[in-house]
Amino acid sequence: MNRYPNPSASSGQALATKTTTWRGWGTLCLILAALALPAAARTRPHYGGTLRVEIEGDPWQQARRLVFDGLTSIDADGNIRPALTMNWKSENDNHRWQFSLRTGVHFHDSTPLTSASVVASLGADCATNCPWTAVHAVGSSVVFTSDSPMPNLPALLAGDGYLIALTESSGGTQGGGAPSNAKGTGPFQFTAVNNGALILEANDACWQGHPFVDKIEIVGHKSIRDQWLDLSVGRADLVEVPAEQLRQAREQHLTVAVSPSVELLALAVADGGVLGDPHLRAAIALAVDRSALSNVIFQKQGEITASLLPSALTGYSFLFSADRDVNKAHELRGGLTPPPLTLSTEVGATMQLAAQRIALNLREAGFNVQVAPTGKPQHTDLVLLRLTLESNQPQAALESLLRGVGVANPVLESTPAGLFRVEHEFLETHTLIPLLYLPRAYAVGGRVRDLRLSPDGAPQLADVSLEDAP
Amino acid sequence: MKLVWLFAVVMSALTGLLAQTSNAATSPWEQPAASLADGIAGILGPGQAHLTIRNQSTISTGDIPAIRRRLEQDLKAHGVLASGAESANAIRITLSENTRERLWVAEVIEGSETRVTMVHVEPGSQQQAQASGGLTLRKQTVFTTKDAVLAALETSNGLVAVEPEQIVIYNYTAEGWREVKRVRIGQTRPLARDPRGVIFPSGNGDGFEASLAGTACSGVYQLTGEWSVRCRESDDPWTIVQPSVTQTGSANQGTATQMDISVTPFKAFYNAARNYFTGVFSPSLGEEMPPFYSAAQIVRSASNAPLLIGGIDGKVQIWNGPTLKPVSGTRDWGSDFAALTSGCGAGTQIVASGSGEAPTDSIRAYELPALEAIPASAPLAMDGTVTALWTAPDGKSVFAVVRSAADQYEVDRVTASCNE
Numbered sequence: 011m012n013r014y015p016n017p018s019a020s021s022g023q024a025l026a027t028k029t030t031t032w033r034g035w036g037t038l039c040l041i042l043a044a045l046a047l048p049a050a051a052r053t054r055p056h057y058g059g060t061l062r063v064e065i066e067g068d069p070w071q072q073a074r075r076l077v078f079d080g081l082t083s084i085d086a087d088g089n090i091r092p093a094l095t096m097n098w099k100s101e102n103d104n105h106r107w108q109f110s111l112r113t114g115v116h117f118h119d120s121t122p123l124t125s126a127s128v129v130a131s132l133g134a135d136c137a138t139n140c141p142w143t144a145v146h147a148v149g150s151s152v153v154f155t156s157d158s159p160m161p162n163l164p165a166l167l168a169g170d171g172y173l174i175a176l177t178e179s180s181g182g183t184q185g186g187g188a189p190s191n192a193k194g195t196g197p198f199q200f201t202a203v204n205n206g207a208l209i210l211e212a213n214d215a216c217w218q219g220h221p222f223v224d225k226i227e228i229v230g231h232k233s234i235r236d237q238w239l240d241l242s243v244g245r246a247d248l249v250e251v252p253a254e255q256l257r258q259a260r261e262q263h264l265t266v267a268v269s270p271s272v273e274l275l276a277l278a279v280a281d282g283g284v285l286g287d288p289h290l291r292a293a294i295a296l297a298v299d300r301s302a303l304s305n306v307i308f309q310k311q312g313e314i315t316a317s318l319l320p321s322a323l324t325g326y327s328f329l330f331s332a333d334r335d336v337n338k339a340h341e342l343r344g345g346l347t348p349p350p351l352t353l354s355t356e357v358g359a360t361m362q363l364a365a366q367r368i369a370l371n372l373r374e375a376g377f378n379v380q381v382a383p384t385g386k387p388q389h390t391d392l393v394l395l396r397l398t399l400e401s402n403q404p405q406a407a408l409e410s411l412l413r414g415v416g417v418a419n420p421v422l423e424s425t426p427a428g429l430f431r432v433e434h435e436f437l438e439t440h441t442l443i444p445l446l447y448l449p450r451a452y453a454v455g456g457r458v459r460d461l462r463l464s465p466d467g468a469p470q471l472a473d474v475s476l477e478d479a480p
Numbered sequence: 481m482k483l484v485w486l487f488a489v490v491m492s493a494l495t496g497l498l499a500q501t502s503n504a505a506t507s508p509w510e511q512p513a514a515s516l517a518d519g520i521a522g523i524l525g526p527g528q529a530h531l532t533i534r535n536q537s538t539i540s541t542g543d544i545p546a547i548r549r550r551l552e553q554d555l556k557a558h559g560v561l562a563s564g565a566e567s568a569n570a571i572r573i574t575l576s577e578n579t580r581e582r583l584w585v586a587e588v589i590e591g592s593e594t595r596v597t598m599v600h601v602e603p604g605s606q607q608q609a610q611a612s613g614g615l616t617l618r619k620q621t622v623f624t625t626k627d628a629v630l631a632a633l634e635t636s637n638g639l640v641a642v643e644p645e646q647i648v649i650y651n652y653t654a655e656g657w658r659e660v661k662r663v664r665i666g667q668t669r670p671l672a673r674d675p676r677g678v679i680f681p682s683g684n685g686d687g688f689e690a691s692l693a694g695t696a697c698s699g700v701y702q703l704t705g706e707w708s709v710r711c712r713e714s715d716d717p718w719t720i721v722q723p724s725v726t727q728t729g730s731a732n733q734g735t736a737t738q739m740d741i742s743v744t745p746f747k748a749f750y751n752a753a754r755n756y757f758t759g760v761f762s763p764s765l766g767e768e769m770p771p772f773y774s775a776a777q778i779v780r781s782a783s784n785a786p787l788l789i790g791g792i793d794g795k796v797q798i799w800n801g802p803t804l805k806p807v808s809g810t811r812d813w814g815s816d817f818a819a820l821t822s823g824c825g826a827g828t829q830i831v832a833s834g835s836g837e838a839p840t841d842s843i844r845a846y847e848l849p850a851l852e853a854i855p856a857s858a859p860l861a862m863d864g865t866v867t868a869l870w871t872a873p874d875g876k877s878v879f880a881v882v883r884s885a886a887d888q889y890e891v892d893r894v895t896a897s898c899n900e
Contacts, residue, residue: 053814053815053816053833053834053835054674054755054756054773054792054814054815054816055674055755056792057754057755085887086885086886086887087579087580087626087886087887087888088579088580089626089887114668114670197673215670216670217670217671218670218671218673219670219671219672219673219674219675220670220672220673220753220754221673222673222674321576321578322578322579323578323579324578324583325576325577325578325581325582325583325585325600326576326583326585326598328536328574328576328585329585329587329596402579404578425600426578426583426598426600427596427597427598430596430598472673473673
């Protein structure tokens with residue numbers, strides 16, 4: 011249980027945890043646990059120790075949030091909190107925003123954080139794909155201006171795309187994809203890549219305070235099986251649990267932290283060429299069997315959806331029908347037999363299986379769909395993708411999702427009815443077909459305390475402490 | 481059937497609708513039902529429609545008939561009559577919710593056309609039942625805030641809350657505590673990740689002295705009716721036991737006799753880069769103390785008031801000069817505890833937070849007649865995690881800061897009553 015208040019960083023999502031011991035290790039673990047029990051409990055976190063993390067993907071992607079901070083953050087309740095900026099104000103009907111920087115913040119190399127360094131970082135981050143037209147340094151403030159209103163800018167700036175780095179140091183990369191000189195203001199600083207492990211050390215001068223652990227080692231590109239094995243023998247402290255393996259993790263009595271629904275599995279449909287006909291796109295939307303995807307591929311761990319935002323954020327997602335209707339799909343196709351379509355997806359056995367299942371569904375509705383082999387980027391008509399819900403603030407989350415699929419218009423609505431209208435208008439184009447919302451989950455070893463997940467489901471490793479720390 | 485979605489945006493921010501409503505004469509569903517009926521009537525106009533209601537929220541099924549009656553009544557007032565399933569029009573109402581609020585959605589179906597209207601409703605709050613036991617602890621919420629609270633103090637001139645980066649002063653009004661002043665502390669060194677602080681009344685009772693990591697603040701209520709607050713960098717020791725407090729205690733079980741006891745002022749140095757006291761006291765206790773999270777004084781008599789220390793290794797020890805002795809029976813204790821002069825039993829109990837095994841925290845009172853902690857009350861469930869616990873200046877209550885799962889901070893006053 012997380013006992014300490016974090017003054018300004020985004021706070022975590024509620025966890026669903028289950029604490030037991032490994033099957034087969036039961037008796038031994040009970041004996042060891044009894045021996046290890048302190049004379050009395052303590053609940054405040056201890057400082058020190060090394061946290062060992064293993065993941066399937068690129069370790070640098072896991073590390074970025076620990077090395078860099080955003081200008082703002084979002085707490086578990088969806089409230090926007092100060093981070094590198096202390097306060098902000100909008101003018102001119104949200105066309106201009108001024109953010110005042112927190113004083114006394116330094117990058118890892120002791121360079122002071124200035125408005126100029128923030129502007130340089132933001133310019134390098136998103137270039138032309140930013141929600142703003144221009145960003146300027148004005149004294150100790152950063153000023154954003156835009157031709158369109160930016161009502162969600164403070165929330166958007168909490169997202170992964172707008173983390174602040176010292177740009178002049180974004181040089182070459184070492185193994186693991188980490189920039190060798192990555193300098194941020196975050197609780198950890200990149201130090202080395204050692205035997206394939208990305209090494210981060212605590213930033214003593216972090217404006218949010220020294221993190222509880224002294225060091226984090228992140229080993230990337232490890233299969234889930236190997237991660238779980240390492241966890242079982244004490245070689246890893248925190249490993250991944252894919253949604254489709256959550257049930258298995260629980261059966262194996264792993265201690266699992268599960269986020270709310272934060273990953274949207276969706277089918278992107280090209281709106282040109284053969285699929286330029288909106289009736290064909292609507293037919294595809296009706297042909298997909300979400301229940302089969304959920305039950306078979308994702309082992310009932312997903313939340314079936316036809317809306318962009320999950321039900322927990324809006325309460326209205328039931329208004330979008332997720333039912334399959336093959337007859338209606340045939341009807342909408344109007345007897346046309348479209349030329350063969352190609353469906354691609356990201357690397358990964360589960361996503362490949364899901365793509366195969368969708369192709370089968372579409373064939374049943376009269377489409378000829380082939381799944382493209384992985385690792386060969388090519389133009390495809392359909393793409394099965396996972397979109398991460400970066401915010402738990404509905405308005406910003408919707409704008410962020412829409413930006414992720416190339417819709418750059420700001421979401422000006424803030425009421426549930428207004429957001430429903432925006433979603434409905436976009437989904438009527440059938441260029442993106444929401445399928446399932448999936449949680450993110452991690453399993454932890456017995457010495458890990460106070461693991462919480464951020465609104466996007468990422469583990470908040472700076473707030474983790476170790477039971478056996480000195 | 482081809483559905484054409486049109487939208488009738490009827491939004492009513494019905495803030496505070498359910499909260500703090502204990503008046504049985506006013507139904508909490510009255511206002512949302514009226515607003516939703518307005519929206520429906522605006523779409524449908526006078527006529528008949530088949531009304532269905534489904535509940536996808538945490539509203540009790542027992543409340544649904546009342547909500548239905550209310551809606552039918554309000555619709556009727558607009559000329560919309562609920563009819564049988566044979567009606568050409570249908571109103572499908574879903575009582576839904578998200579993580580922040582309730583959402584009532586009406587789908588108004590006329591032929592092949594469906595239009596939607598919705599209202600959102602603030603979630604209600606419920607009073608928690610009190611725990612009972614040999615000594616009964618009760619909690620009363622003093623105030624809640626979205627910001628982290630490290631410590632708070634009620635003075636005759638207002639309530640002072642210590643936050644990680646600010647001192648916030650509230651005045652009591654008919655609506656509760658209202659913020660009147662907010663002063664930035666302006667720390668120059670990095671904040672602590674597990675920030676802590678203490679606050680005590682200043683000598684004349686008109687002001688306060690607060691300590692945070694590397695910083696000391698003081699506040700004075702001036703004759704002009706305004707607060708003057710000043711903060712400075714400081715590594716001075718923190719006051720950990722309130723000095724010169726007159727307490728009501730009882731030397732014998734069952735007799736609540738009045739006796740004046742001057743509690744020894746204890747000050748200890750805090751490790752500003754961590755979350756614990758170093759173990760060094762000022763003035764020195766004459767013995768090396770371990771680093772500790774919490775300390776409290778147990779007043780047994782005027783000449784017997786040992787100090788209880790909760791070490792960072794999880795061990796609870798008692799110091800009554802000249803040596804430290806381990807206390808048993810503290811396995812269920814968390815890192816925080818405070819003394820409570822209840823007048824029950826031995827007079828002073830220790831109120832300790834839970835060991836953190838449960839999803840939500842609890843606090844419990846213990847007697848320490850010797851070197852064993854004996855439960856003196858049932859655990860009192862708190863609505864989240866106890867992040868701070870301290871004794872009130874008069875010693876007769878303790879204050880707890882509780883952080884909810886939604887990161888709301890609640891300052892609770894916990895008192896005890898003696899059971900027969």
